[in-house]
Amino acid sequence: MFKRTLIAASLTVAALASAQAMAVTGGGASLPAALYKGSANSILPANFSYAVTGSGVGKSAFLTNNAAQFSTTGTVHFAASDSILSASELSTYTTNFGASYGPLIQLPSVATSVAIPYKKAGNTTLNLTSAQLCDALSGTKTTWGALLGTADTTAIRVVYRSTSSGTTEILSRHLNSICPTKFAVNSTFTNARLPAGSALPSTWVGVANTADVATAVNAVDGSIGYVGPDGVNATSNAVVARVNGVQPTNANVTLALSTAPVPSAPANPAGWAPVVPNPASGYPIVAYTNFIFGQCYKDAAVATAVRNFLTTHYSNPGNNVATVAHSFTPVPNNWKTAVTANFITNTSGNNLDINNANACNGIGRPL
Template identity: 40%
Template structure:
């Protein structure tokens, strides 16, 4: 598998130096994190160049494993030990996960997560999901929503490249997909579920999920033995890959189309190009506008529910349509509090820097999109304002408890 170069060229030495100056002397506190691979390069960039408190690790395991590691406090899933302090996930928490976590928390000292405090989920930033491709002689590709729906449902009208572009060969379209649970998969699935109803046969549909096989299972036709020789429910022409880096590497080969984070140098890194959708390329402004139209939770009761903190997906009519947020999951309470030199303080500072604009150069440098102002304001009010009921590290709530 190939790894992409971190695009620090877009962040000037002067900006980097300024950020380091703000950081000052970093605490030696170790912070264990991991999860989604979509933001992994950017997060590791921040951890290396600051401003950042503590010494951070980030294991790119995919969103599903990351959430599991946090909810069970199982650092072994990240290849280490100790406490899992904060994770990234493009997949939203489910109500079942929250209920299980809160039930364990309420069970007292016999629970493995007893006295950890409230679960916090907030959007970190917005992102498009790109459809990179590599096909001999095809320098550009504009796909309609219908074509995308037919490709991912293995429709007989969109199995070969010449069926979606007159400039392409008759080779089979090799869809590159994530084999592990992936938030990038979930973001794609929201588009497929919303956009494809009228393009699929009766009784067929895509499912919103972070597991690719689950996403496509109810949309695929009945596969013959020749189409699915290993009987795994996925066409043999398609290619499974692990992590964003695995998808990126797989796209170096001809006849392939995948879905991937924008944080890869797709145009020059491995020769892939990126498809437009309905004539639109990803636009930060359009993605911000779509998310801004979703009202963040405003009441105390609404804000206390982590489910309300992931902006709902809405299918746009005149903009790039595959987008969403990558999220942070952390605790309200940390053992040792959130003062300087603590893991809790480092986690809170990280969220504060994302929210305040201290990391904006990293966001734009890695092709991500800053949250619109209404969401940043709501996060500040709920989780970062001194004395707020949900404030991370609120001493009146977190007295003697924390992960």
């Protein structure tokens, strides 16, 4: 009896250990959070966790392997970020962890617009030029009349992201291409708006996450903000502004990003996050939101789970139906093919695939 009890207890412990080993820990961007977790059609597997922290914290948690930033313990296995990895972030990671963890992988997850929600009594067809958007979000123009050339004295109330946000970075990249004296490229709004760190109007409102933006905009007449397409009805001009006459529809996002080439140097993570700050056509404020994974994991079960997810996501149709249902745009098929060949099957021969025997011999993100 004792022996049977001991065996049963041992099997239970083994099962629990296996379940823990299979837990894939991640988090980051709030812009695609509902696509990733928490919805009936979310795309991350059941054993993947996702802490909604914003892109800046997501990158930091992965780059330093600090699970406390996701309010948990253990290894950070992946992150999601609309903010691309900078040259200094990539260099520091390689210096600190390259020899022990192996390379990191940055991949485009889905294409996104940054929509401009607004609430202005009597206006359901708002159309702003990029220059007007610069004026409104910088505070150069403080009333709707000054912005639109009317007698309207309603104050412009800007709703902005108060944390380090990839959505802010995408927006600021476009604004910097139009009005570089008013905006720098930065993931923090108060640093993107120039002069960096300068006082904001007292009526402007900072919110932490994507989900809070539309609510704050709708609370007060005269408000304007910026948000990913999953947070609003991006196809309705009564809800979000056209920019340069263009609505942030999936078709217009695809058109804007259509010139981005597949990377010619696939081992460079920066190449997988193309930057199109002011596209020649389509909706002007667009980018990819990205995944960050390790190439190497010491836990073989985690590596298998990551590989299986990537296999699904970068297949065709893969997660396209859910992606479109959340108002995002799928990665083009030629990009999916390139991701699969390099990071999943290694048919490219570049040895960049998850837990490649040559690249990951004895190293990896820890157990």
